[in-house]
Amino acid sequence: MREYVHLKFDEMPKFWYNALSDLPFNLDPPLDPETQQPTTPEKLLKIFPGPLLEQEINDVDRYIRIPEEVLKEYAVYRPTPLIRAVFLEEFLKTPAKIYYKYEGVSPTGSHKTNTALAQAYFNKISGTDILYTETGAGQWGSALSYAGIKYGLKVNVYMVRISYLQKPARKNLMNLFEGNVTPSPSKKTKVGRRYNDDHPGSLGIAISEAMEKALDKNNAKYSLGSVLNHVLLHQTVIGLEIKEQLKKLELNPDIIIACHGGGSNFGGTILPFVPEKLEGKNIRFIACEPESCPTLTKGEYRYDFGDTGGFTPMLKMYTLGKDFVPPSIHAGGLRYHGASPIVSALLNNNLIEAQSFSQEETFKAAKLFAKLEGIIPAPESAHAIAGAIKEALKAKEEKRDKVIVFTLSGHGLFDLPAYI
Numbered sequence: 001m002r003e004y005v006h007l008k009f010d011e012m013p014k015f016w017y018n019a020l021s022d023l024p025f026n027l028d029p030p031l032d033p034e035t036q037q038p039t040t041p042e043k044l045l046k047i048f049p050g051p052l053l054e055q056e057i058n059d060v061d062r063y064i065r066i067p068e069e070v071l072k073e074y075a076v077y078r079p080t081p082l083i084r085a086v087f088l089e090e091f092l093k094t095p096a097k098i099y100y101k102y103e104g105v106s107p108t109g110s111h112k113t114n115t116a117l118a119q120a121y122f123n124k125i126s127g128t129d130i131l132y133t134e135t136g137a138g139q140w141g142s143a144l145s146y147a148g149i150k151y152g153l154k155v156n157v158y159m160v161r162i163s164y165l166q167k168p169a170r171k172n173l174m175n176l177f178e179g180n181v182t183p184s185p186s187k188k189t190k191v192g193r194r195y196n197d198d199h200p201g202s203l204g205i206a207i208s209e210a211m212e213k214a215l216d217k218n219n220a221k222y223s224l225g226s227v228l229n230h231v232l233l234h235q236t237v238i239g240l241e242i243k244e245q246l247k248k249l250e251l252n253p254d255i256i257i258a259c260h261g262g263g264s265n266f267g268g269t270i271l272p273f274v275p276e277k278l279e280g281k282n283i284r285f286i287a288c289e290p291e292s293c294p295t296l297t298k299g300e301y302r303y304d305f306g307d308t309g310g311f312t313p314m315l316k317m318y319t320l321g322k323d324f325v326p327p328s329i330h331a332g333g334l335r336y337h338g339a340s341p342i343v344s345a346l347l348n349n350n351l352i353e354a355q356s357f358s359q360e361e362t363f364k365a366a367k368l369f370a371k372l373e374g375i376i377p378a379p380e381s382a383h384a385i386a387g388a389i390k391e392a393l394k395a396k397e398e399k400r401d402k403v404i405v406f407t408l409s410g411h412g413l414f415d416l417p418a419y420i
């Protein structure tokens, strides 16, 4: 029988888990692009509101309380289910147990709402009226637009042009939630005007455009959907819920898997389990990324800009270089040149692993999963499915009944053209 592990609302975590308090190493600080010295808080406060900046650098408090106003909005779709993929297990004839944490039940269809709501809330109470952001495939833009309505903020989204053209439904969704969408590169910014009208765009360019606009106005701030410490912090609701759900099943995970774009769903999934690993428990964490944008598997670990224009502080991370323009693959959310500093440091310390998968392999996994499990996965999430299938087949070869858990970060109902 299909196991479907639900938590009641009052079993949902009331705190986010702050991994910075437990990591056995210090993260290298963000550097000011002009001086190459650690960025000053004054400069960062022009970009982010105080409470988010505090979360970004807090390496003391192990748990950070989720405000009531955010919990109330989380309750619209959280806690999310943990589901045993029995049909997939049967099909693979694996002795492994495969569970997936399904984040596609959120209002905009992905885990991104977890941080969008938190960021919009902390901006609102800090006096922000307007948020600028970028979006690749459109999931982040729609999540932030939705969150903007909830707390009364105006949201402006720079959308990577190739996705804007490939995914008109996502633009419509953002418009439904009153988000204002501009294809990037655009003529509205200095950075954007450097490019031709037929440039496919990249997350790096779109970030530069959004930052340029945000720095221009006093009541405006910039918001990022992944990569940063506070974003991973908000996403830890995923891993904390998985912990509770596995406890109910009396199971210990052997392998935890998530796809990796900038690191937020991966970080949010695995970080709450990192202390167990540090205590010596045998548990593997695998980040799955596209072969065509192999940040973790082929990138260099060094300081780099988060954007193409060089507006953002420089972060120590795995990077393919800020000017890297990935091929126009359908997993638009995995087309980022960099990675989260926390995830990068974990990889550099051999606490996590990274694997890459081809587009063909991931869509094959996605179609199989849709037919067997009845959920059409986002092309991004399909990388985690491909990773889980690979490990389940390995467990079959080794005749070991491993417990494999992966995060299905979103549904692919807006991605049907990509499937075709």
Ligand SMILES: *Cc1c(COP(=O)(O)O)cnc(C)c1O
Pocket: 109, 110, 111, 112, 139, 140, 225, 226, 227, 259, 260, 261, 262, 263, 264, 265, 266, 333, 334, 378, 380, 381, 409, 410, 411
């Ligand atoms: C944005 C997105 C990703 C990639 O972003 P991360 O920050 O690496 O999680 C993965 N899956 C879905 C469904 C997304 O929307």
